[in-house]
Amino acid sequence: MADTVVGANPDPHASGDDPNRRDFIHIAAGVAAVGLVGGLAWPLINQMNPAGDTLALASIEFDLSKVVEGQQVVVKWRGKPLFVRYRTAKEIAAAIKDDHSDLRDPATDESRHKPGKAQFLILIGTCTHLGCVPTFGGGDYGGWFCPCHGSVYDTSGRIRKGPAPLNLAVPDYSFLSDSKVKVG
Amino acid sequence: MSGHSTYEPKSGFERWLDSRLPIIRFANDTIVTFPTPKNLNYWWTFGGILSLMLGMQIVTGIVLAMHYVPSADGAFNSVQRIMRDVNYGWLIRNLHANGASMFFLAVYMHMFRNLYYGSYKAPREVLWILGCVIYLLMIGTAFFGYVLPWGQMSFHGAVVITNLIGAIPVIGPSVTTWLWGGFAVDNATLNRFFSLHYLLPFMIAGVVGLHIWALHVPGNNNPTGVNVKSAEDTVSFHPYYTVKDGFAISVFLIMYAVFVFFMPDALGDAANYVQANPLVTPQHIVPEWYLLPFYAILRAVPNKLMGVILMFGAIATLFVLPWLDTSKVRSLRYRPTARLYYGIFFLTCIVLGFCGAHSPDDPVIPAISGPQLLDANLNSFVWLSRIAALYYFAYFWVITPLLGLTETPLPVPESISSPVLSHPASAPVGAVASPEKRG
Amino acid sequence: MLRKGFAFAALGLVLLAGPALAATTQEEPKHLEWSFDGPFGKFDKQQVQRGYKVYREVCSACHSMNLMYFRNLGQTGGPFYDPKYQNPNDNPIVKSLAHDIQVKDIDPDTGDVISRPATPADKFAPPFPNEPAARASNGGALPPDLSVMSKAREGGSDYVYSLLTGFSNTPRGVTVPPGKYYNAYFPGGAIGMPPPLTDGKVTFDDGTASTIKQEAKDVAVFLAWASDPKAEERKAFGFGAMIYLLIFSGLLYASYRRIWRNVAH
Numbered sequence: 001m002a003d004t005v006v007g008a009n010p011d012p013h014a015s016g017d018d019p020n021r022r023d024f025i026h027i028a029a030g031v032a033a034v035g036l037v038g039g040l041a042w043p044l045i046n047q048m049n050p051a052g053d054t055l056a057l058a059s060i061e062f063d064l065s066k067v068v069e070g071q072q073v074v075v076k077w078r079g080k081p082l083f084v085r086y087r088t089a090k091e092i093a094a095a096i097k098d099d100h101s102d103l104r105d106p107a108t109d110e111s112r113h114k115p116g117k118a119q120f121l122i123l124i125g126t127c128t129h130l131g132c133v134p135t136f137g138g139g140d141y142g143g144w145f146c147p148c149h150g151s152v153y154d155t156s157g158r159i160r161k162g163p164a165p166l167n168l169a170v171p172d173y174s175f176l177s178d179s180k181v182k183v184g
Numbered sequence: 185m186s187g188h189s190t191y192e193p194k195s196g197f198e199r200w201l202d203s204r205l206p207i208i209r210f211a212n213d214t215i216v217t218f219p220t221p222k223n224l225n226y227w228w229t230f231g232g233i234l235s236l237m238l239g240m241q242i243v244t245g246i247v248l249a250m251h252y253v254p255s256a257d258g259a260f261n262s263v264q265r266i267m268r269d270v271n272y273g274w275l276i277r278n279l280h281a282n283g284a285s286m287f288f289l290a291v292y293m294h295m296f297r298n299l300y301y302g303s304y305k306a307p308r309e310v311l312w313i314l315g316c317v318i319y320l321l322m323i324g325t326a327f328f329g330y331v332l333p334w335g336q337m338s339f340h341g342a343v344v345i346t347n348l349i350g351a352i353p354v355i356g357p358s359v360t361t362w363l364w365g366g367f368a369v370d371n372a373t374l375n376r377f378f379s380l381h382y383l384l385p386f387m388i389a390g391v392v393g394l395h396i397w398a399l400h401v402p403g404n405n406n407p408t409g410v411n412v413k414s415a416e417d418t419v420s421f422h423p424y425y426t427v428k429d430g431f432a433i434s435v436f437l438i439m440y441a442v443f444v445f446f447m448p449d450a451l452g453d454a455a456n457y458v459q460a461n462p463l464v465t466p467q468h469i470v471p472e473w474y475l476l477p478f479y480a481i482l483r484a485v486p487n488k489l490m491g492v493i494l495m496f497g498a499i500a501t502l503f504v505l506p507w508l509d510t511s512k513v514r515s516l517r518y519r520p521t522a523r524l525y526y527g528i529f530f531l532t533c534i535v536l537g538f539c540g541a542h543s544p545d546d547p548v549i550p551a552i553s554g555p556q557l558l559d560a561n562l563n564s565f566v567w568l569s570r571i572a573a574l575y576y577f578a579y580f581w582v583i584t585p586l587l588g589l590t591e592t593p594l595p596v597p598e599s600i601s602s603p604v605l606s607h608p609a610s611a612p613v614g615a616v617a618s619p620e621k622r623g
Numbered sequence: 624m625l626r627k628g629f630a631f632a633a634l635g636l637v638l639l640a641g642p643a644l645a646a647t648t649q650e651e652p653k654h655l656e657w658s659f660d661g662p663f664g665k666f667d668k669q670q671v672q673r674g675y676k677v678y679r680e681v682c683s684a685c686h687s688m689n690l691m692y693f694r695n696l697g698q699t700g701g702p703f704y705d706p707k708y709q710n711p712n713d714n715p716i717v718k719s720l721a722h723d724i725q726v727k728d729i730d731p732d733t734g735d736v737i738s739r740p741a742t743p744a745d746k747f748a749p750p751f752p753n754e755p756a757a758r759a760s761n762g763g764a765l766p767p768d769l770s771v772m773s774k775a776r777e778g779g780s781d782y783v784y785s786l787l788t789g790f791s792n793t794p795r796g797v798t799v800p801p802g803k804y805y806n807a808y809f810p811g812g813a814i815g816m817p818p819p820l821t822d823g824k825v826t827f828d829d830g831t832a833s834t835i836k837q838e839a840k841d842v843a844v845f846l847a848w849a850s851d852p853k854a855e856e857r858k859a860f861g862f863g864a865m866i867y868l869l870i871f872s873g874l875l876y877a878s879y880r881r882i883w884r885n886v887a888h
Contacts, residue, residue, distance in 0.1 A: 046271045051273070052268065059710075431872065431876050434868060441868060445858060
């Protein structure tokens, strides 16, 4: 130490009394400083999560009587399209028929709608490949076709062809009355 | 940066890096082994506090910009949305808004410390001038930032300050229109002020880098004002001053937290919670507290152009201060007469602040009706601010040069180490208990 | 000597500060004890509920609260907060309060402007569609938005209370223009708002006697909460932060003393 500019000073780490207490205080102060930075960092990070007004719009109510048989209505929910589809009996039958064929993401049609409400299919309208919006009525399976990379979904919204790995997602929803659903 | 480096790379990687980018050497020489006078008192901790505040303002500001909407229609409501709906938005905004006040409080402490101990004197003139540049940039940033919430005080403050530029002969009005981007302070003005408010702090950070560089060439001044003579006079920056600065920062944070958590609007103005309305001006237009002294100087003069010139002159004076001071002795610790004038100067700044907060025609002492003198009653804030402004300029331009030539200073110690046990109990204004007695 | 000078100066500053407050013609607001004052103050939920009722049944006829949503009433710290419903949108009280209010919307099928019952995600419905309409209905005066009223006036809740209870007969020597009312707490003394509260105007659900003073006090509390709905969260967070910082300072001071103990300085 003697060769440095600060050499004339006593080394703070070399001295007589109880070394344990000395170290403890420095370590505790250091830990407290880290805790302080961490405590401030959390609000700064958490602020990027959805704010109160965004969360307030996270659930919507929708009146199914607006949908005509054989048609779909697209609603915006959490910034994404939501497909609300009133299926015909033929489409339901086609979906059930394929329940046990070779599916990439196996799921029965029964599991994709609410009990006793097979005609209403509610799906999040973003392709599970990279998030494009599939168009209805395209592809070979009577369901949806994604124009971006050619994924094909059937009348139950299950992936049948193309690069997408999963079926179109079913959001959390519940029937408030016979014709009213709450999504989210 | 100065002197020889004491860094010795320990591992192979450090040697490899040191020959390519000596960044560890740089950090080691500037914040670890940097020799620092061992007698610095707590007034020297404000540099560290200011660095923290700059960082705090930049970080919270970047976060606020993620939620802020810079438009005349959306600004006010977006700020309120931050306070109500954004996760911890109330905390971040209170930290930022009160942080500006804390930043200025610390910078004033830093500057008064500097004036008391003569730190601006040779060889630290450039260091001081860079500090003045930082201060100017801070004023600009604070002004632009105050406009952003788009409350009544924001809007009309912006109107009043931008109209100052109209005082410049010939080109003034067109420059004002150019600054506004229209015929009045409006959406375009708000957008450009937001952009500039985001830019200036990074310019401040750049000048702070130069400021620290300029500090590390001659090294710190110290309470005796005597140059460092030997290694005995100094300690290494780390751990001695990192822990001392850290302690001071922590105490400063306690005061900051009291404002942020328990009185977040104490330093603000109620009128700024009313959305900007170009058709109605609030009853009292006042800037934030840290600009009140300059506002008082502006209003002390009945002529618009002269008022503007004097106000900017008050800051410009600081730039030439190193050449106005003729004293051979740096620290006021050994200049009792100068200390008295310094004390009056400190009070003058506070009196100017009070004048800035009051209407010019209000009486200073309520019960007495003073005599009329020229254009105003002698017992009014306009006359008080005239007297105070006169002293402000006289202190720099008359007292400081003459005093250095005429006074007889007390004996100055040979070196920092010799007076350690017997220095007089004096400290800059505001010190109730002399802090350097501790430890 | 210097120190004595500072003492005199401080005294002088106190004298300077006095006249500034007395210089206006406006009456100083009465000072009340508020439950939310101070670092540990909290809002009385019952009182905020009563205040909301006063706002809803009286003030909202003329005053908007554009920053307030029905969901705010059921959020943490709100007057109808129920821990069972963390999402205030599901709170049945909030839902029914919202449902009774009609808000304007666009019919998604026809594009027509329609009225529909509000949901918790809707803002408080404004009484007038725009500023000229508000002025036209109020003799040219604009009823201010009340969202941040407690912060937007010097004196805060004291001012709101004093103003609401401060209507009196016009004193001698003061002229009040037609269509205006004398109120000593209002800047200038002549206010466009007729005395809004009377005894028994609002029937409180919790049986509190509905006097003018009670109504004014409760609505002032409601406005204080609405101006700063995060105040309780802020104070609780601040209390923890203060304790942490005090301990941190203590540790750093001990560390500082140990590091410096062998240096003469």
